Amino acid sequence: MSTDANPQAPKPEHRVKGVDHAAFPTFDPAATVHFYRDVLRFPVVHSICAAGWGREKHPDFIHFFFDIGDGDRIAFFYYFGLEPPHGASTAPGDSWGRLPEGTPGYFVDSRHLAIHVDDEEDLMEYRRRLDDSEWPVEMQVMHETIESIYTHDPNGYMVEITRALRPVTPQEDLDAELTIDALVEVAQGEAPSLDKLLLRKAELIVERAPRWAEEQEATR
Known part of the structure; x- marks a missing residue:
């Protein structure tokens, strides 16, 4: 019951x-x-x-x-x-x-x-x-x-x-996407490391920020 x-x-x-x-x-x-x-x-x-x-x-x-x-x-x-x-x-x-x-x-x-x-x-x-x-x-x-x-x-x-402990947010889903994209690149290079992954992820954030800003502006 x-x-x-x-x-x-x-x-x-x-x-x-x-x-x-x-x-x-x-x-x-x-x-x-x-x-x-x-x-x-x-x-x-x-x-x-x-x-x-x-x-x-x-x-x-x-x-x-x-x-x-x-x-x-x-x-x-x-x-x-x-x-x-x-x-x-x-x-x-x-x-x-x-x-x-x-x-x-x-x-x-x-x-x-x-x-x-x-x-x-x-x-x-x-x-x-x-x-x-x-x-x-x-x-x-x-x-x-x-x-x-x-x-x-x-x-x-x-x-x-x-x-x-709490729901996973859309922002965390986006973070996972960036992390995995960085992982794929780093893992195919020489001597992969967590430091290299995090550095590449930071670069991807900077590279993609203008596109995200445009998408946000378009939804307003």
């Missing part, structure tokens, strides 16, 4: 709202963007640039997201300067499920499933359930627009449960 008509009614036991995003690493962000954005025409909807993050020391990275419909997203991590693990292959059809021994933990955990919940109450309920189990929460993190808890399932796969 729906609780919408009665806000005082207890929440159901099943509180999740489907997949927020499934995430994977990439060694070729330009080709990844071309495939998902340009070929499949999945819009870029969010991006995060970070100078390292998490429990392990690791390279600067960008985490970028594509809209795949019904509020679901597919996301990728690109770690600046990280070479494919020895013995691994990025050839079509090869499985990243067969990662060589010694692959960094942050790279393994970048392949994860994120499940969406509505609010803090739901997130804390799942934290309680996990903390009372054999798989307690390992991290609780405030990102730019979301709050997430993380654990590993019995198979060793990372599972994230996440809630939105």
Whole structure:
């Protein structure tokens, strides 16, 4: 029975709202963007640039997201300067499920499933359930627009449960578009880095500002 008509009614036991995003690493962000954005025409909807993050020391990275419909997203991590693990292959059809021994933990955990919940109450309920189990929460993190808890399932796969802290604005969608355009250019050059990405993004803002001003003036 729906609780919408009665806000005082207890929440159901099943509180999740489907997949927020499934995430994977990439060694070729330009080709990844071309495939998902340009070929499949999945819009870029969010991006995060970070100078390292998490429990392990690791390279600067960008985490970028594509809209795949019904509020679901597919996301990728690109770690600046990280070479494919020895013995691994990025050839079509090869499985990243067969990662060589010694692959960094942050790279393994970048392949994860994120499940969406509505609010803090739901997130804390799942934290309680996990903390009372054999798989307690390992991290609780405030990102730019979301709050997430993380654990590993019995198979060793990372599972994230996440809630939105606020809606993503159109300005942030535009920021993601600029970030990804800069990433595609930088990733195809020599020695890609987060600093080069951010510099190119700043240049794109300056280059495109006159066009945006004209578009704004035309809508008045």
